[in-house]
Amino acid sequence: MSALPRGSVLIAGTTSDAGKSVVVAGICRWLARRGVRVAPFKAQNMSLNSMVTADGAEIGRAQVMQAQAAGVEPTAHFNPILLKPGSDRRSQVVVRGRPIADVDALEYYAFKDRLKEVALESYRALREEYDVVVCEGAGSPAEINLRRGDIANMGLARAADLPVLVVGDIDRGGVFAALYGTVGLLEPADQALVSGFVINKFRGARELLQPGIDQITALTGRPTLGVLPWLDGLWLDVEDSLGLDAARPATGTPHGEEPLRVAVLRFPRISNFTDLDALSCEPGVSVRFVTGPGELADADLIVLPGSRATVADLAWLRDRGFAAALAATDKPVLGVCGGYQMLARTIADDVESGKGMVEGLGLLPTTVRFEKDKVLARPEGEHYGYPVRAYEIHHGRVTVHGGTPFLDGCRQGRVFGTTWHGALENDAFRRAFLAETAELAGRRFVPAPGTSFAALREAQLDALADLVADHLDGPALDALITSGAPAGLPLLPPGGVPHQPLS
Template sequence: MGNALLVAGTTSDAGKSVVTAGICRWLARQGVRVAPFKAQNMSLNSFVTADGAEIGRAQAMQAQAARVEPEAAMNPVLLKPGADARSQVVLLGKPVAEVGALDYRERKPYLLERSLECLADLRGRYEVVICEGAGSPAEINLRDRDIANMGLATAAKLPVVVVGDIDRGGVFAAMYGTLALLSAQDQALVAGWFVNKFRGDARLLAPGLEMLRELTGRPVLGTLPMLSGLWLDAEDSLDLTTVVESGASAGPVGADVLRVAVVRFPRLSNFTDLDALAQEPGVLVRWATRPEELADADLVVLPGTRATVADLAWLRERGMEAPLKARAAAGRPVLGVCGGYQMLGREIVDEVESRTGGAEGLGLLPTRVVFGREKVLARPVGEAYGERVEGYEIHHGVVTVDDSAEEAFLDGCRVGAVWGTTWHGALENDGFRRAFLREVAAVSGRAFVPAPDVSFAAAREERLDRLGDLIEEHADTDALWKLIEGGAPAGMPFVPPGAIGESGK
């Protein structure tokens, strides 16, 4: 059965997500009805589909690249790490369990069955399905119950291409070593390589590519140049500094730059909420883990977190509570989103996420939070500053606002220069974002003027098109088509560990 391909990587953050998205956009441009798929994703960066299912944010981005609506089948298993070495298991968009690593291992055969059902369903409804692996396919300690890499590829008979990050160094060793560690059955499905994040003179790289082909019997299907400024829905916090700084603009529209400090919680979630701020001209967004990094900020943001009580304790241990309270008292802007909003209240009652019972909040908003066992997953629509706002909600904590709040703010509230909301994605709405930034600038005394014509949606589309260009211009698209339609070529050579031939001399 053709019509599918698995994109694996030599390491995490090698570029699997962007290569998958690039192939999806390239195919969509050809008029192909294509869908992304990732059997298992471990990420705190998630999204809510139109029918209320929670999936990895990267798969939602890939669906946008494919120009289709994201759905639960595109990411059947999502793992969300918590504060106690346990993860929440989200199956087909709904949370079903909290497990440790060994407990989860026992569930894998069942989860593989569900994943294969989802993949088969997508392959029946779409012309092509581009699958993304997780981590490395050569994690030999996990291979016997793998559901995302070669376990999936073997069960579904998928051809596999492997992406390596040359910017890290050692890409040839990583590729050869990945193949050498696989069984003969798994190696037979590996059909080629992608060298990612290349910068330099391609003539110097060419001999290495030929040697890799001779050593492994597999061709390099593309050498993809480094692309900066993408900030496209990273799955985890491995590269958060780049995610924010790459979106920062070169200069302000008004006389002043607006400085935004975002508290970098240990279990930070849905950090893509900051992407729209980072791409706004004249807004400088940076991460903060120390109190002094909040001092000159015009706006401090407390973002979402998978562990509200634990990360609130971390914030206090880092000495950041006092400067936050001083900001509020002085009328300097603070914004809390989801878990950050919960921290701003007076009391948190949590018998679900942290199971610690009651905890005192920062007391900057007149709210009380009680964690419920049922997770709230929603796509709300509302209005603020006279602008339409669409967002999405992912939380166990239910916030109650008392009558002393000065005004409502989306589903949350505002007191002085402190705002709180459970809505993720609100700042992606251009009119609302500009109105909110004008308010922050006015309160902060900054001569900052938001750009009147910046469209976050258009910026995302432009970046997805760049990924499509990457594949169209730098990949062997004819070879990709053959793999998608016909699978891995028969007779792919087996490469035993250490079997370096004459080319390696």
């Protein structure tokens, strides 16, 4: 390749979970390895998986992972608008890292003009600072019912004149219909920016796929820039609970005599479930997400993870019969953030649920009160004699009335609680915690020394960059980034859907 690229590209997808986030991460690492100063950007993200930047802003966890791929410190500009659903109809709106409102879908449209300008300001700031900005779309650009107010897909592409690559997930089937249909449903000015396709998660012989690639090129006039093969064990920071069904990090033979089995309650509004990825990375530790108390029977450690809707998910937990099972078990229990709040004696919530005083599970000597202001922090501490770095995202304030200290929270007997996300990513602390919980559970499990969660994450990012380098057309991608969408791309007929100006 000749001159390094300068410019931008938007990676869209035929569906949610088509692989946009990991393709963006792979391109970021591929560019960074070539000496390009690159930043990821997602104008609007809907996710319950978030993190806190060094300057105290809350952004999507996927953008933090992509920033790591790019080798840069994440900022609020990387994800200026974050929507955090609290129910099927309402979401918290986080703008440049700070919550500004809780709205339903219709109320959200009142913010659209303002938020579009916020997103464009952040994009322009990144373009001034970085050589390349790799943008990620949201859902599908062909969600025509949402096009008028779109600020994450073709709305952004049109406003910033971005070339667009559409990623299709062939593992789901119907990839060629999805690629053709995505282009065909767009209005002409949007179609003019769709510059090519990437087929993702391919298993099998490329020769059998080639006739389809040739036909989709002939039908649309757009090339397929590459076919990314299926990558076993990919687990990088998925955006939503769709990713929970994917394989977790592979585990190996335990260092001791027995494996350790971890059961994680899969709340309807589960958040920051990537806390558990570090456990899955330990050889001999098996992590599974459960929805019924019968699945706890053989668990050695039970985890109540984060929740965007603590009181509502606590009610779900009770309705499913988990409360009695947790009270009766003699195995260790860990609550993180929302899960920690559920373990309290009482929860006073006039903010998130509006339910007022609610009885908690009573497994820890704590009480919780929700406050309007959200805590966003990157705390540091020490436990078991090892340093711990973490992050906090919560409205609930926990008051401890007894027990013994555990990180920022407390412990009583076999039950542990903390508001700190990411604590288990600290290797020495994680191994000490697993050793103690294994002893409490009566398991002959010894954590293997030397497992580095950070090194495993870096290896995943490098593997993604290798996929991009080996299977995408690098010169064509460079040309798109630098020169934009080619002129004169053919327009597809609307397929029965009238094209009307929506911008």
